[in-house]
Amino acid sequence: MTAVQVASALNLHHNTVREHLDALVDAGFVTVSTKPTGKRGRPALRYASTAPDPQQMVDAYLLLLDAIADTLGEGEEARATALEIGRRWAELTPGTVAEPTVDGEQVDRVTALIPYLAVMGFAPEVSGDTVVLRSCPLITRNHRPRDLVCTMHEGFLRAVVGPDPAAYERLKFLPNGPDGCQIGSTQPIHEEPDLKVVHADVA
Structure with missing residues (x-):
């Protein structure tokens, strides 16, 4: 110009x-x-x-994630590795991994996820006792993330919630609805929950 x-x-x-x-x-x-x-x-x-085109940068990183997911392959071993990548990602992110819960302290684990979901680009909104994800930064008109990429996010969120299975609430990732994906909670359990991360289907 x-x-x-x-x-x-x-x-x-x-x-x-x-x-x-x-x-x-x-x-x-x-x-x-x-x-x-x-x-x-x-x-x-x-x-x-002199700044690069933001969309070109996003597209390049999306292709990198696809390459990582394709290299991991399929099956339980690939899923376990993807979860570990997510957990390690959280460990390398300052201030994300939850500290051990103090006896008797009530911690709203779902609410604790909101800042990280926002930074990751999911536009979270609180609706009652659930968090609605209004968008997915990895979905574009021409691209959808591999399932293992979602699993990496799952590993990240597990690490944020905390390492002690007896100390945190079970998190439920509900399938995408008209308002976007939802994250809710049930009663605390004494074993690690099988989390399912489903990204909002928003281009």
Whole structure:
């Protein structure tokens, strides 16, 4: 874009815009070039962001996840490895793995997941005693994640909930409905629950 085009889009004077563009060029956030027009006079300077296209970055990471899932293969061993990847992911993420529960302390494990679901791009919303996932960052018009990618998220969420099976509530991941996938809870149990993560079917 030229400075005039940027000024028009922002409804600012082109001299003001040019000063800011020059500052962005000096900082390395914007590149400047010229494109011959075949007309007389010096061609206008054209500015472009140095940042990569966000969608291209997302597509590249989605392909990486697919490659990991395909390499893991199928069956129980592949699922166990995917769960371990998710758990390790949580361990490497600062402040995510739950601390041991203090005796007698009531912990709302479902609510504890909300910040992490939000950061992961699921747009969680609390509805009563459940969390509704309004979107899935891994679903696009041309792409759906492999099942094992969902299993990696499952491992992440298990680690966030906590390592002690006797200390946390059983989490239920309900199939996608008209309002999106839901996460609810039942009574605490004394063995690790078989969690099922189902992403919201939203492009």
